[in-house]
Amino acid sequence: xxxxxxLTRTFGSLRALDDVSFEVAKGEVVGFLxxxxxxxxxxxxxxxxxxxxxSGTVRVAGFDVLRESxxxxxxxxxxxxxVPLYREHRVVEMLEFQARLHAIPRRERASRIDEALExxxxxxxxxxxxxxxxxGLRQRAGLAVALLPRPEVLILDEPTSGLDPMQRLEVxxxxxxxxxxxxxxxxxxxxxxxxxxxxxxxxxxxGRIAADGTPAELVAKLAGASHIRLExxxxxxxxxxxxxxxxxRGVRDVVDHGxxxxxxxxxxACDEDLREDVGAIAASRGWALRELSWRRPTLExxxxxxxxxxxxxxxxxxxxxxxxxxxxxxxxALGGLPxxxxxxxxxxxxxxxxASAPATRVVYNLNPFDRGAxxxxxxxxxxEDPNAPPPSTADTGPNAGGAPRP
Amino acid sequence: xxxxxxxxxxxLAGLFVGPLAWALLFIAVLLQGWLFVLYLKxxxxxxxxxxxxxxxxxxxxxxLLILVPPLLTMRMIxxxxxxGILEFLLTAPVSDAAVVLGxxxxxxxxxxxxxxxxxxxxxxxxxxxIAPDWGALAGGWLGAVLCSALFSAIGLCASAMTSTPIxxxxxxxxxxxxxxxxxxxxxxxxxxWVRAAVARVDVIDHHKGSFLAGVLDTSYVAFFAAWTAFFxxxxxxxxxxxxxx
Numbered sequence: 320x321x322x323x324x325x326l327t328r329t330f331g332s333l334r335a336l337d338d339v340s341f342e343v344a345k346g347e348v349v350g351f352l353x354x355x356x357x358x359x360x361x362x363x364x365x366x367x368x369x370x371x372x373x374s375g376t377v378r379v380a381g382f383d384v385l386r387e388s389x390x391x392x393x394x395x396x397x398x399x400x401x402v403p404l405y406r407e408h409r410v411v412e413m414l415e416f417q418a419r420l421h422a423i424p425r426r427e428r429a430s431r432i433d434e435a436l437e438x439x440x441x442x443x444x445x446x447x448x449x450x451x452x453x454x455g456l457r458q459r460a461g462l463a464v465a466l467l468p469r470p471e472v473l474i475l476d477e478p479t480s481g482l483d484p485m486q487r488l489e490v491x492x493x494x495x496x497x498x499x500x501x502x503x504x505x506x507x508x509x510x511x512x513x514x515x516x517x518x519x520x521x522x523x524x525x526g527r528i529a530a531d532g533t534p535a536e537l538v539a540k541l542a543g544a545s546h547i548r549l550e551x552x553x554x555x556x557x558x559x560x561x562x563x564x565x566x567x568r569g570v571r572d573v574v575d576h577g578x579x580x581x582x583x584x585x586x587x588a589c590d591e592d593l594r595e596d597v598g599a600i601a602a603s604r605g606w607a608l609r610e611l612s613w614r615r616p617t618l619e620x621x622x623x624x625x626x627x628x629x630x631x632x633x634x635x636x637x638x639x640x641x642x643x644x645x646x647x648x649x650x651x652a653l654g655g656l657p658x659x660x661x662x663x664x665x666x667x668x669x670x671x672x673x674a675s676a677p678a679t680r681v682v683y684n685l686n687p688f689d690r691g692a693x694x695x696x697x698x699x700x701x702x703e704d705p706n707a708p709p710p711s712t713a714d715t716g717p718n719a720g721g722a723p724r725p
Numbered sequence: 726x727x728x729x730x731x732x733x734x735x736x737l738a739g740l741f742v743g744p745l746a747w748a749l750l751f752i753a754v755l756l757q758g759w760l761f762v763l764y765l766k767x768x769x770x771x772x773x774x775x776x777x778x779x780x781x782x783x784x785x786x787x788x789l790l791i792l793v794p795p796l797l798t799m800r801m802i803x804x805x806x807x808x809g810i811l812e813f814l815l816t817a818p819v820s821d822a823a824v825v826l827g828x829x830x831x832x833x834x835x836x837x838x839x840x841x842x843x844x845x846x847x848x849x850x851x852x853x854x855i856a857p858d859w860g861a862l863a864g865g866w867l868g869a870v871l872c873s874a875l876f877s878a879i880g881l882c883a884s885a886m887t888s889t890p891i892x893x894x895x896x897x898x899x900x901x902x903x904x905x906x907x908x909x910x911x912x913x914x915x916x917x918w919v920r921a922a923v924a925r926v927d928v929i930d931h932h933k934g935s936f937l938a939g940v941l942d943t944s945y946v947a948f949f950a951a952w953t954a955f956f957x958x959x960x961x962x963x964x965x966x967x968x969x970x
Contacts, residue, residue: 367816393818401809419731420817
C-alpha cells in the first residue's frame with residue numbers, strides 16, 4: 320500500500336530524512352516512533368504529497384506521490400499534528416467542505432457525514448463551533464474529517480499529542496477500531512501508545528530508520544537478553560548460591576549484586592522465563608525470597624538506547640540509579656561503610672538534618688518493620704516523633720523508623 | 726477545476742461568519758452613500774456624474790480600492806499557512822491553482838457585492854423620477870470589479886509570500902499604491918518612453934477611459950485580465966514554493 324524507497328529530504332544543510340526505505344502492506348497498522356525532530360512529520364508530509372522529496376520515490380496505493388499527487392491525495396486521509404480545522408465553522412460544515420473537496424456525490428453526503436461523526440462519537444456535537452471544542456473533541460473532529468472520504472490509507476501525525484490520559488485512551492480506542500478498514504500509519508513519541516495500538520513499529524532516529532518490527536521482535540533483537548531478578552536470604556556463603564544459580568539450564572550468566580541487608584541480590588541473564596527453576600532451587604534450599612521477577616527490557620529502554628546512543632541502559636537495567644525511596648538500593652553493611660556511601664545513605668533518608676551528623680558506624684536494624692534501615696551507633700535511637708506522619712509512611716518513606724535524628 | 730467552487734464557497738462563508746467582511750461592507754457602504762449625496766449636491770444634481778464619481782472618478786474610490794482588497798485577502802493564505810490549514814488544503818485532492826483561484830474568486834465576489842451598492846443609488850434616483858444611464862452604471866461597476874480583481878490578485882500574491890497577515894496587507898497596499906500612483910509620478914518625467922511604459926500599467930486610465938464611459942472595449946478587459954492572471958499565477962507559484970521551503 321505504501322512503498323518508500325531511498326527517500327531523502329534535506330532542508331538546506333539539514334538532512335531531515337536520509338535514505339529511508341520501508342513498505343507498508345494493505346491493512347497494516349504501523350507506528351512511527353522517534354524523538355521530536357527525528358523526521359516523522361517530514362516523512363508523513365512527503366507521503367501525503369505536501370512536501371516533495373529531495374530524492375527517492377514514494378508510492379501510495381500504486382501511485383507516485385509526486386507525479387500522480389491528486390490520485391494519492393484522493394486515497395489518503397491525513398490528520399496533521401496541529402489538527403487544522405476552520406475554527407469559525409461548525410463541525411458539520413467542516414465535514415461538508417471536505418465532502419465537496421473530495422467530490423462526494425451530493426446524495427451520499429449526508430449519510431457519509433453521519434457515518435463519520437458516528438465513527439468518532441461526535442454526533443451530538445455536530446452543530447458545535449470547531450473553535451469551541453476541547454482539544455480532545457477537536458482531535459476527533461479532525462479524525463472525522465480525515466475519515467470522511469473513506470481513505471485507503473490513514474496517516475495520523477501525533478494523534479494523541481496534547482491530550483489528557485482519558486482522551487488519549489479514547490483516541491487510542493478509535494484508532495484500534497479503524498484497524499480493520501484502513502491501512503494506518505501513525506506517529507508518536509509516546510511508547511505505550513505505539514505498543515498498544517501498532518503491531519509494527521518503525522523507529523526513526525535522526526532521519527534514519529533505526530529499527531523496524533513488532534514490539535516483541537524489537538525487544539528481542541535489540542535488547543538481547545532479559546533477566547531474572549532474585550533477592551533472597553541465601554545463607555552465609557553467596558558463592559554457593561551463585562554456583563547453583565549458574566547451573567540452571569538456560570541461564571547464561573549470573574551477576575551477584577551483593578548484599579542488601581540480609582538479602583542477597585542476583586541477576587540471572589536468560590532468554591526465557593526461568594522463575595520456576597529458580598523458585599524450585601530456592602524452595603529446596605530454604606532461601607527466604609524477597610523478590611523473584613522476570614524482567615524484560617521494555618521498548619522504552621530500547622528506544623532510549625537508540626535515542627541517546629547509550630548501550631548499557633538496556634543491558635543492565637538493574638544498575639540504573641535507583642530512586643531514593645527504594646530501600647533496597649541503599650547499601651548496608653554490618654560494622655562499617657565507606658564514609659562516602661554512608662553519607663549518601665544518610666542523605667537519602669533524612670536530607671537536611673543529618674548532612675553534618677558523624678556517620679562512622681552503621682548497624683543493620685533487625686526490626687522487620689524498619690525495612691532495613693541504617694542507624695549510626697554513635698547516635699542514640701530516638702522514639703517515634705509524635706508529629707511524624709502515621710506509621711503507614713514506613714511503607715512509602717525511605718527508612719522511616721530508623722532514620723537517625725540528631 | 727475540482728474544488729475551486731468548494732473553496733470559494735468556504736471562503737465566502739468564512740468571510741461572512743467573521744466580523745471583518747461586515748465591517749468593511751458597513752464602512753464602504755456608509756462612506757459611499759454619504760459621498761453620493763455629497764456628489765449629487767456638488768454636481769448640481771447631475772446623477773450620471775455623481776455615479777461616475779462613485780465608481781471611479783473620485784479619489785475615495787481609489788483609496789477604497791487600495792485598502793479594501795488587501796484587508797480582505799491578507800488572511801487568506803498567510804494565516805492558513807500559520808494555522809496549518811494550508812497543509813490540509815494542499816493535501817486535499819485539489820490542485821494548488823484551485824486553492825488560489827477559489828480564494829481569489831471569493832474576494833472578487835465580495836468586492837463585486839460591495840461595488841454593487843452603486844446600483845442601489847441608481848435605483849434610489851430612478852425612484853425619484855430621474856433615470857440614470859444604466860449602461861454607464863453597469864460598465865462602471867464591471868470596471869470596478871475588474872480593478873478589484875487585479876488588486877485582490879496582488880493581495881493574494883502578497884499573502885502567499887508571508888506568514889503574517891499584517892505584513893501581507895502592508896505589502897499589497899504598497900504595491901497597489903505603486904500601481905495607482907505610477908502615472909502621477911510618470912507625469913513628472915519628460916522622457917516619452919517612461920510615460921509610454923507607465924501607460925501600460927495605468928489602471929486608473931484604463932478604468933476611466935473605457936468602463937466608466939460605458940464602453941466595453943475588449944482590449945481594456947484584456948489589460949485587466951492579463952495583469953490579474955499574472956498576479957494569480959505568481960500567487961500559485963508562491964504557494965507551491967512554500968512546499969519547497
